[in-house]
Each structure stands twice: as C-alpha cells, then as structure tokens.
Amino acid sequence: MNGKDLARALAAATCTLLGATEEAKAAEEPTWNLDTALLMYKESDSRVQDVSAAILASRNFADDRILGLTLTADTLTGASASGATALDRPQTFTSPSGRATYTTPAGRVPLDDTFKDTRFAVSGSWTQPLARLYTVSAGLGFSSEYDYRHFGANAQLARDFNKRNTTTSLSVAWSKDDVDPVGGAPLPLSQMLDVGSNANKSGSRSKNGLDAVFGVSQVLDRNTVVRLNYSYSRANGYLNDPYKLLSVVDAATGDTVARTPGPTGGPDGVYLFESRPDSRTKQSIYGELKRNLGGVVLSGSYRYLWDDWGITSHTLEARLRWPLGGGYLEPVVRWYTQSEADFYRISLVRGQPLPAYASADFRLGRFDATTLGLKYGHELSDGREWTVRLENYQQNGSTPSSALTGRQAQRDTFADLHAIILQFGYRFGL
C-alpha cells in the first residue's frame, strides 16, 4: 500500500466511523409514543353515561429521560342516586340550582337527573436517571369541570438493588381541589328549601390531599415479577358531596315526613343535605404478581384498604393475556367488597337527635361489585397496536335489617348499579 492508498483508506475508515456516529445519534433522536383511547361508559336505567377520549404521549430522549403527557376530555350526562329513600308515592325535590323542581317515580330509589358535565384533564411528567441506580420523576396535573377544579403535583424517587432485581420507590403527591357547587355549597344537615330560596347555600369550598406510596418490586425468576405497595392518603377540607341528601322518616312507618311546598314549588318531603367529617385518612396494602406461563401472561392483584371513616375493602383482580394469531385475548375478572362508613345511614328518623355526621351516599354503603371483561389486542408492524375491550360492572348493595325503619324493609334501599364499559384503543409511534 503506497502513501496515497493509505490516505484513501484512512479517509474511508474515518467516514465510516463518522457515519456510524451519525447513525448512533439518529437512534438516540427523541421519538413520540402515543397511546390513545375512546371510552364509552354507560349505566343502566338512564343513569350516568360518559364518553371520554384520552391520549397518553411519551417522548424518549437520550439517557433514558422520558417526558410524559396525558390529555383527557369527558362528557357526562344522566342521573345519579341522590341518597333519598324510595317511597310508595312520587317524590318532588328542588334541583341543585334552586331554580326548578324534579319528580321521581313511586317505588324507585330517587335519581337526580339534573346532572351534566364536561371535564378536561391534563398532566405532564418528567422521568430521568439520577446517578447509576436511582430514577427520579416529577409531575403536575390539572383538571377542570363546571363545578370542580383540581390541581396536583407529585414526585417519585426509585432505587434499584441486587442487579436491578429489586426496586424500591417512594412517591408523594399533593393536591388542591376547589368545589363550586351549582347553587352553592349547602350547609351540612340543613333542609332542602323551596325554589328560589338558597338561604342555606353559599359559595365554594376546597380540600387538600396528601398521598404517599412506598413500593417494592422484585424479580423472582426469569418468568415472575411481584410488587408490594403501602399507601397513605390524607384529605382535609370539604369532603361532602354537595348534591347528596338524606330523607327524614317517621319512626313508625319509615315513610319520608311530608312537607307542604310554598307557592314557588319545592320538596314535598323533609330532606337534609349530607354531612361528612372534614378529614379522612386512608391506608392500603397492594400486592401484585405477574408470571409468564409459556407465552401466556397471568397478572393477579389484591388490595386491602382501610380508613378512619370505618370503611374497609378488599379488591381482587386477575388477568390472563393469551396470544392469539397476530394479537392477544385478555379476559379480566375483578371482585370488590366494602363495608359501610360509620356515619352511613339509609335515612334519619324524626324525633331522634341529629348525628354530627350522616350520609346516604351509596358509595359509602356496604356493597359488593364484580367486573367481568374481555380485551382483544391486535399487533401491527412498527409496534403499532389496536385494542378493544368490553367490560360489565355490577354493584349490589345490602342493608342490615337493623338499619331499616318501618316499611323500608319492603322497599329498594340500595340503588344497585350496572354499567357497560366499551373502549377502543390505538397505540403508535411518531
């Protein structure tokens, strides 16, 4: 090789090296991964319906740094149980705005059908490694609806141990929520008034939340990974649902005490607005296992939750992801049960002293719920995937006979809930 050839060879080698560097750079260029979903949630008996669109976008930068963004838009319509008890006659209520009345049919758990809302939510997060074994992430979230605003911030620090087979993490979140109820926030345990009188309602309220999650995840073997979390959550401030009621009933018959509405119209029974404590501390233990069984992935989880309102709950969930052709089939089953809050009441009894706290919100009552569902995912080239899932959610409540008064024993005392969840998803990269 003469000098000229050597120079050419060196130049070629340099170009190849430079080219390789360029290629490596290109591979490190940021890319967007988008996960999108269209959700239709529909409850039976013309209760709540929700159509929701969500996008989860993440952008990967060099050195495992990740930007995450989530956008959600919801439109909600339909009726929800007000907390008033069923009667053998129709019942009339003043709507939350205080400007009109609505009447519910005899023999049915009363539903408030004045409910309509649109919700927008946006959140962002940043995740990056810190030193060799740590990962740090931080995020902000905001959501807005007609009568509610939420602002939250969170941070997480995770550390890997044991050849990255063990990861521990500590996450904290803070939130501030403002409630601006239609017609104003009612004074707890005050009576529902006639149309045009909002004397017992005023302005907006707020609450703060502080959450912490301590978690450990562990690789057990080549096919199995587990996770264990302890969560602590504290909320302070206005924790009432401003639209929930309690019927005041006669001690002998169990019927709602009748009331004569004024000339502007109003409730034909005595109904009080609910009253909850102004703080709540919730704690939970959550365990999850994921195992590959020859290509089929089994996921199972269990959560035990308890709070200082007297509620305890158990949640069990299992999924099986079954490869099928160019995709997979994933059946899911979830079972949930909760006990009632100490201050949960079907109704209040006339003549008895008023308790400090009382709520007839069914979500604070004793019930079981079962979800059965099936998801199908079809994998396309370039990591693209479309999915469809259909789930059936059924909630059945029970009221101990000791909590019932008079004829309440012959009536529906819990607004059993049935909902269908249909979701389409599409995942792609940009």
Next chain:
Amino acid sequence: MKRLLIASMLLLSCAGCAHLGVEPWQRDVLARPQMSLDADPLDAAIDDHIYFSKEASSGGRGFGGGGCGCN
C-alpha cells in the same frame, strides 16, 4: 397497629430478596412489554378513574383516580 406491623414485616421480609432474581442475560422474558408491571398505563388510569367515582376506595397500585367531583 397490628396491620402496620404485618405490613412492616412483609416489607422487611424483602431483605431476603437478595437471593432472588436473575442475571442480566436472563431478562429475555422480563423485557417483553407485556411483562412490565405498568404494561397498560392508559387502561389502568381509566379503570382507576371509574372505580374512584363509584367506590369508596382508590389508589393502591399508585395514586389512582381522583381529581374529579364525580357523581
């Protein structure tokens, strides 16, 4: 208190985790996206939101649900 004790014991029992796990070259199966503990974050967020608005419990897996005056 009893619950806290049980929880602490469960977490501390992970001190024995040092003997568990795989070598870096044995992560073929675990590296598959479906084996991630957060394989479907959007589905999980949607589920959390639905259950938050219909049940008295929330969170556990993460912060979960919240941020709405859900009826």
